Amino acid sequence: xxxxxxxxxxxxxxxxxxxxxxxxxxxxxxxxxxxxxxxxxxxxxxxxxxxxxxxxxxxxxxxxxxxxxxxxxxxxxxxxxxxxxxxxxxxxxxxxxxxxxxxxxxxxxxxxxxxxxxxxxxxxxxxxxxxxxxxxxxxxxxxxxxxxxxxxxxxxxxxxxxxxxxxxxxxxxxxxxxxxxxxxxxxxxxxxxxxxxxxxxxxxxxxxxxxxxxxxxxxxxxxxxxxxxxxxxxxxxxxxxxxxxxxxxxxxxxxxxxxxxxxxxxxxxxxxxxxxxxxxxxxxxxxxxxxxxxxxxxxxxxxxxxxxxxxxxxxxxxxxxxxxxxxxxxxxxxxxxxxxxxxxxxxxxxxxxxxxxxx
Numbered sequence: 001x002x003x004x005x006x007x008x009x010x011x012x013x014x015x016x017x018x019x020x021x022x023x024x025x026x027x028x029x030x031x032x033x034x035x036x037x038x039x040x041x042x043x044x045x046x047x048x049x050x051x052x053x054x055x056x057x058x059x060x061x062x063x064x065x066x067x068x069x070x071x072x073x074x075x076x077x078x079x080x081x082x083x084x085x086x087x088x089x090x091x092x093x094x095x096x097x098x099x100x101x102x103x104x105x106x107x108x109x110x111x112x113x114x115x116x117x118x119x120x121x122x123x124x125x126x127x128x129x130x131x132x133x134x135x136x137x138x139x140x141x142x143x144x145x146x147x148x149x150x151x152x153x154x155x156x157x158x159x160x161x162x163x164x165x166x167x168x169x170x171x172x173x174x175x176x177x178x179x180x181x182x183x184x185x186x187x188x189x190x191x192x193x194x195x196x197x198x199x200x201x202x203x204x205x206x207x208x209x210x211x212x213x214x215x216x217x218x219x220x221x222x223x224x225x226x227x228x229x230x231x232x233x234x235x236x237x238x239x240x241x242x243x244x245x246x247x248x249x250x251x252x253x254x255x256x257x258x259x260x261x262x263x264x265x266x267x268x269x270x271x272x273x274x275x276x277x278x279x280x281x282x283x284x285x286x287x288x289x290x291x292x293x294x295x296x297x298x299x300x301x302x303x304x305x306x307x308x309x310x311x312x313x314x315x316x317x318x319x320x321x322x323x324x325x326x327x328x329x330x331x332x333x334x335x336x337x338x339x340x341x342x343x344x345x346x347x348x349x350x351x352x353x354x355x356x357x358x359x
Contacts, residue, residue: 008312009342012098013240015058016106016215017342018352019092020183022048023108025355026069026085028115034071037085041067044355045090053351057344059094064105065168066090068157072118086116086123087153091168096179103178107165107195109154111186123150123187124220127253129299132224137201141227143194144253144301150187151194165195166202174210181213186249186332189219193231193239193304200234213238218332220252224300231304239305242341244316246270246331253301265327271320273327314340 025044031037042063048054049061067090071083088110096102112119126146133148135141143151158164163171169180180199184192196214203212214235223231232239243250248264251257265273305311316335321327336342337349344352 009242010098012096012104013215013242014342014344015094015097016181016183017185017217017242017336018054018058018344018348019061019106019108020185020188020215020217021352021356023067023088023090023110023184023188024113025357026088026110027113028357029085030115031071031083034069034083037071037083038067038069041069041085041088041090048352048355049092051351051355053347057348059097061092061094061106064091064093065159065163065165066157068159070153070157072116074117084115085110085113086118087150087157089154089157089165091165101177105169105172105178105180107180107182107192109182109184109188109192109195111184111188119187122146123191127296127299127301129296132299135223135227135230138226138230141223141230142300143223143227144190147190147194147222150191151198154191154195155198166199169199169202170206174208176209176211178210179213180210181215183215183217184219185217185336186219189216189241189249190222192216192219193235194222197231197234211238213240215240215242217242217336218244218247218249220249221254221301221303223302225302228302228304228306232310235304235310237310239310241305241311242336243311243313244331244335244341245313246316246318247335248328249332250303253296253299254303255296255299255301258296265318265324270318270327273321273324275324314338316340 022045026037026041029040045067067088069085070087071085073081073083076082090108092106094104096104112124123146127144131145132142133145135143182192182196193214193216196212200212248261251261262275316331319327319330337344
């Protein structure tokens with residue numbers, strides 16, 4: 001595992017990562033109606049962007065599309081119908097923090113909602129080789145079925161004007177002084193590059209001159225070698241990934257790195273955490289680690305820009321937790337706000353966490 005301890009992350013990357021986090025404000029929220037969930041997300045995001053501490057750090061941002069949600073219906077123990085959010089997305093407009101002459105549109109995509117069965121069982125875990133779907137524009141390029149499903153949802157989300165994301169972008173004054181950046185963490189660290197690729201394909205078809213970039217973090221591998229080669233040819237230097245070497249999620253779904261997960265914390269540095277004891281206690285939470293690895297063997301899952309400058313890697317400091325799942329959770333979330341990664345001050349981090357329900 002390679003790391004670059006000269007932190008290259010710019011203020012722009014930090015600002016985008018906060019906008020990325022805010023798409024997760026429906027995490028763990030149950031609504032009586034879908035509108036209730038939509039309204040909750042809108043209120044949380046708009047309030048966060050007005051928060052004095054957050055605003056002083058990221059500047060002025062306006063929501064110009066969404067937030068939009070895709071929700072699942074479920075029945076509680078009292079047979080009452082309720083809803084939870086599977087996917088959420090919004091677009092914020094502001095000034096590029098690194099170039100005051102540029103307009104920046106940030107498309108923020110939510111990660112897995114911990115209470116979303118669809119998120120876990122479909123978008124995260126439908127990864128077997130036989131389920132992979134073709135990327136239609138390139139022969140032999142394939143992506144995970146769950147990622148394909150998630151991308152389809154994002155492409156079809158519509159705002160209150162009945163505009164999907166491409167329709168919305170088509171009506172903007174986009175030029176060489178404009179950048180459209182997708183971003184997201186975890187599941188959205190997988191989906192955000194896919195949506196950016198779709199925008200690039202549309203942009204090229206329409207002969208547009210604006211820049212498309214993507215800022216994923218903590219995402220799993222999404223496609224095979226043919227897909228990755230295509231993605232790298234389209235993104236060039238506008239792919240800005242952040243990966244913690246001790247985060248188990250980016251180890252999926254490449255066959256070799258997936259097999260490293262059980263022993264990732266079984267070192268003195270991490271207190272020699274015993275994976276076997278944890279898996280017995282947390283069968284549901286860690287069910288993906290029980291997937292038959294042979295289902296991945298012929299998939300060819302490969303990371304986009306693996307080991308290249310476009311992918312910034314760092315070693316998360318150990319929490320030295322009592323269990324595998326606690327350490328894994330810390331490395332997947334908290335470790336990204338360190339001096340080696342995004343590194344907001346405590347005031348900003350606490351303000352954002354209040355909107356995410358982490359306090």
